[in-house]
Amino acid sequence: MLLSVAAAFAVEPKIPFERYELPNGLQVVLMVDHSLPQVVVDTWYRVGSKDEAPGRSGFAHLFEHLMFMGTFRLPGSGFDQVMEAEGGWNNAWTMEDATNYYDVGPANLLETFLWMEADRMSALGKAMTGEKLDLQRDVVRNERRQSNEDRPYGMVELELTTALFPAGHPYAHSVIGSHEDLAAATVTDVTGFFDTWYVPNNASLVVAGDFDPAQARVWVERYFGGIARRELPARAVPAPVQAPQKASVTITDQVDFPQLNLFWHSPAKFSSGDAELQLVADLLGSGESARLYTSLVDAGLAQEVQVMQYGLEYGGVFGVTVIPMEGVPVEKVQAIVEGELARLATTPPTAAEMERLGNQHRIGTFLELEPLQNRAESLNRYWAYTGTVDGLAADVARYDSASPVALSSSVSRWLKPELATRILVVPEGAKP
Amino acid sequence: MIRSLPILLLSLLACTPKPAPVVAPPVEAPPPPDPLDTRPSVGPAVPFLPPTPQVGALANGVPVWVLSDSTLPVFNLQLNVPGGSQLDAPGREGTAALTMEVMRRGAGKLDGAAFAAEVERRGLSIDGGAGPDGSYLNVVGPSDQLGPALDLLADMVIRPRFDGEEIKKSRELLDAGLQQGLSEPAYVAERTAASLYWGPTHPYGRPPDGTVKGLKASTPVEVRKWHASVWKAGAAGASFTVAGDVTREAVLEQLGARFGAWASAKPIVVPVPAAPVHDKDPIYLVDAPGSAQTGFYVAFPGLRDGVPEEAPTQLGTIVLGGTFTSRLNGLLREKRGYTYGVRAALYSQRQAGTLTVRTRIRADVTALALVDLLGELDSIRSGITPAELAKAQGAARQDVVEALQTRSGAGGTYADYLAAGRPPTALADELAAVNAVGVEAVTPAMGAWAKERAVFVLVGDRTVIEPQLREKGFTNLKLVTPP
Structure with a gap:
């Protein structure tokens, strides 16, 4: 059990909302907050890079860009122009399991936001052209250059997918995709993807902020109610994977220092062991009293250590990343990481460590809930991964109830040395 | 649709001299208009006036602003002082950054490891930095930990330990971070542009996070001296802003107990020369x-x-x-x-x-x-x-x-x-x-x-x-x- 020194944390984090479903299957959540004159419309589609056809890696994300390229009712850059003309803005992101679109702006833009989201949900595909596709293809390829190719150590996340997942697995390719696959995408691919996945029964809409919920219900029904539902294709759930495809990969990069990355398969999001491994990640790498920070950074052996648990629908990834100090052998650093994991697998964390983890996690939850858009997105995330938007209490509870022994057990079950894949980045010109 | 129907009936009558009984074909009801075909108008903007903070001051004159908000049990405190990287001596670019790093690596009775453990045990986080014009420390935490947080903050500001080993470690970490940054094109472009625009010796042209050479050259004595001039006697020109689940009275009382007697030297004012005039630079x-x-x-x-x-x-x-x-x-x-x-x-x-x-x-x-x-x-x-x-x-x-x-x-x-x-x-x-x-x-x-x-x-x-x-x-x- 996580204990807290802070009485303030006896307050349970809450997000008040009302939820309903339109006859066409669209999930609708209304979350009122009058503290500031702003609204957020957050639309979550349950489609991501895991749903891409072979030879079309990066397509879900490319499609996300095309969602802003106009419809016959609002052509060209109208989506952005109309929104920004009144002080609003928008953005979107794509991950393995989902694509999320959000509109943020002054409260008087709410009806416009809903109309624009419904318009593109109903009609985006009909207005698609090769010219639009080519333009956004270029933008996405620039994004790949900026985020991966020209970013120090940025190629690791691209190597990770094939090193860890078997060919054909939904996670065996990166979200950004390859240049070749991006170049191969056609307008037919775009319209097919839209018709298949961008349907109301595959989406959840959260309306948040300073608005009248009765009025919002009228607008949601008016604009989204007439969009037809369509049968979704069956998805084949991949078999669980625990062994990596490659034990070790070495890549070169224009960097000054090597980087050690160790990755393991780990539990799916919200499944048993996910919260425990998230706490293990915090125990090892979050803060200056974390175990790996103490044994590597504080000891002068490394300049940086990061640990993460990244849960997804069909499984997760646990990762440890270390950049050693100049002259410190990577093998020495790796031995220390493996030593800490071996110790944790047999010896549960102390009560003081559990207290630290509890407080850090609780304040992180509160701070995460501050921005309106974060709250809206979190409700959609709960819906997508747990089937209910009302997931905050259960989410908090799974961390509160995690025991020291369970943390140890999760390490011994998932983070065995022989199940790791090692991705080593070496500076160009250095000996691997 | 309404205008065209009478015209159609008249033409049918004209072409049929002996009208036979005609069964009118069923008229399909027009489809209802699609509400998506009409873009809604945008209503008037809701007036918005940002809040005005509650104002107070400590016994030594340090001003305090408070923005109370009890919707979540957390607070954010920021302490600003004048004096930043512009005070780095020539050839010592990075002294300010190094000092700010070492201040949180041990203070009062706690060494570096114990200080970090105490901060994190209480769910707090403390960070800080030095810009060209000034320096800051920022604390975030659960609202009922404001007192302990201020104890730790006061130790950092007034009683940092500056252990030699911590200075050495901090210098190595900053140096490594700097060298990593120099692989980032955006970071390189920004540093280079600042140096070229202001000039390499101008207070705004020298990188606030230092140079590899400057960091290496900054000595423990210079770190202590920088801290003494900017922080230890820094009450004059300092200011606190607290936002969150706190009241003005509680903040003033808690701050007063820790910082009410904070020493006060003359506020630091560093004149900043104008940027050189650029005229068709390469x-x-x-x-x-x-x-x-x-x-x-x-x-x-x-x-x-x-x-x-x-x-x-x-x-x-x-x-x-x-x-x-x-x-x-x-x-x-x-x-x-x-x-x-x-x-x-x-x-x-x-x-x-x-x-x-x-x-x-x-x-x-x-x-x-x-x-x-x-x-x-x-x-x-x-x-x-x-x-x-x-x-x-x-x-x-x-x-x-x-x-x-x-x-x-x-x-x-x-x-x-x-x-x-x-x-x-x-x-x-x-x-x-x-x-x-x-x-x-x-x-x-x-x-x-x-x-x-x-x-x-x-x-x-x-x-x-x-x-x-x-x-x-x-x-x-x-x-x-x-x-």
């Missing part, structure tokens, strides 16, 4: 072999914080490159597909500022993008449209609203105003000034953006970009190395 190139993109960083003469031209210049900057539909992003990303994004921003500092444009351009179209960029920089000097102005004003207002939705955003925003000596109504005043700007005010403000006065830095693969630039007539090029 385009500066930093060679980054193998780069798929070229980093652009353009620095124009800007403004001092709080001058009347700030509002129209801010709005013109938003039109140029402050939103997704800005002129630059619209052209270079959405029309040309050269980049993932472009950003223009106004950085008004205490004594001088810059206007900057930043982007990353596909290497093979570097020269074409530069031609486009220069065209837009010329065009914005002719002014903006009323629609563009309204858009920029809306974006500026929304920025404020979003800053206020978090304790760190609200605290940081008001802390900056307090540190600059502005009144508690400064945010509301500034928003009112932005709303009062007319298009006629933006033209002269943006007219100051003469590209001949700007510094252009391009970080990319020289073998790829230099031939393109020369072919397009950009022959005044100079290769430089980053500071």
Whole structure:
């Protein structure tokens, strides 16, 4: 059990909302907050890079860009122009399991936001052209250059997918995709993807902020109610994977220092062991009293250590990343990481460590809930991964109830040395 | 539909001299209009007035602003003092950054490890930094931990340990971080542009996070001296801003107990010389072999914080490159597909500022993008449209609203105003000034953006970009190395 020194944390984090479903299957959540004159419309589609056809890696994300390229009712850059003309803005992101679109702006833009989201949900595909596709293809390829190719150590996340997942697995390719696959995408691919996945029964809409919920219900029904539902294709759930495809990969990069990355398969999001491994990640790498920070950074052996648990629908990834100090052998650093994991697998964390983890996690939850858009997105995330938007209490509870022994057990079950894949980045010109 | 029906009936009658009984075909009801075919109108904007903080002061005169918000049990506290990296001695660039790093590595009775453990045990986080004009410490935590947090903060400010081993470790970490940063084209471009724009010895031209040489040369004695002059006797000119689940009375009482007797020397004022005048400088190139993109960083003469031209210049900057539909992003990303994004921003500092444009351009179209960029920089000097102005004003207002939705955003925003000596109504005043700007005010403000006065830095693969630039007539090029 996580204990807290802070009485303030006896307050349970809450997000008040009302939820309903339109006859066409669209999930609708209304979350009122009058503290500031702003609204957020957050639309979550349950489609991501895991749903891409072979030879079309990066397509879900490319499609996300095309969602802003106009419809016959609002052509060209109208989506952005109309929104920004009144002080609003928008953005979107794509991950393995989902694509999320959000509109943020002054409260008087709410009806416009809903109309624009419904318009593109109903009609985006009909207005698609090769010219639009080519333009956004270029933008996405620039994004790949900026985020991966020209970013120090940025190629690791691209190597990770094939090193860890078997060919054909939904996670065996990166979200950004390859240049070749991006170049191969056609307008037919775009319209097919839209018709298949961008349907109301595959989406959840959260309306948040300073608005009248009765009025919002009228607008949601008016604009989204007439969009037809369509049968979704069956998805084949991949078999669980625990062994990596490659034990070790070495890549070169224009960097000054090597980087050690160790990755393991780990539990799916919200499944048993996910919260425990998230706490293990915090125990090892979050803060200056974390175990790996103490044994590597504080000891002068490394300049940086990061640990993460990244849960997804069909499984997760646990990762440890270390950049050693100049002259410190990577093998020495790796031995220390493996030593800490071996110790944790047999010896549960102390009560003081559990207290630290509890407080850090609780304040992180509160701070995460501050921005309106974060709250809206979190409700959609709960819906997508747990089937209910009302997931905050259960989410908090799974961390509160995690025991020291369970943390140890999760390490011994998932983070065995022989199940790791090692991705080593070496500076160009250095000996691997 | 209604107008056409009577005409049809008349024509049928005219063609049929002996009318036979006719069974009218069933008339299909017209489909109901699709509500999506009508774009809704936008209602009037909801009035918005930013809050005014509650004001107080400690016994030694240190001002305190409090923004109470009990919706979540957390607080954010920011302590600002004058004196920043501008105080780094020549050849010691990085002393300020090093001092700020070591201050949280042991203070009072706690050594580095014990201090970190105590902070984290209580769910707190403490960070800090030194900019050119001033330094800050920021604390976030559960609201009932304000007292213990202030104990730790007071130890950092007044009783840091500065253990030799911690100084050594901190220097190594900062040095490694700096060297890592020098692999990032955007970071390299920004450092290089600042040094070239202000001059390498100007207080704003020297990197606040130091140089590899300066960090190595900064001694423990200099670290202690920097701390003594900026923090230990820093009450004069210091200010606290607290946002969150706290009351003014509790904050003043708790701060008074720890900082009421904080020593006070004369406030530090470092005169900042004007930036050198640039006149048709060469385009500066930093060679980054193998780069798929070229980093652009353009620095124009800007403004001092709080001058009347700030509002129209801010709005013109938003039109140029402050939103997704800005002129630059619209052209270079959405029309040309050269980049993932472009950003223009106004950085008004205490004594001088810059206007900057930043982007990353596909290497093979570097020269074409530069031609486009220069065209837009010329065009914005002719002014903006009323629609563009309204858009920029809306974006500026929304920025404020979003800053206020978090304790760190609200605290940081008001802390900056307090540190600059502005009144508690400064945010509301500034928003009112932005709303009062007319298009006629933006033209002269943006007219100051003469590209001949700007510094252009391009970080990319020289073998790829230099031939393109020369072919397009950009022959005044100079290769430089980053500071």
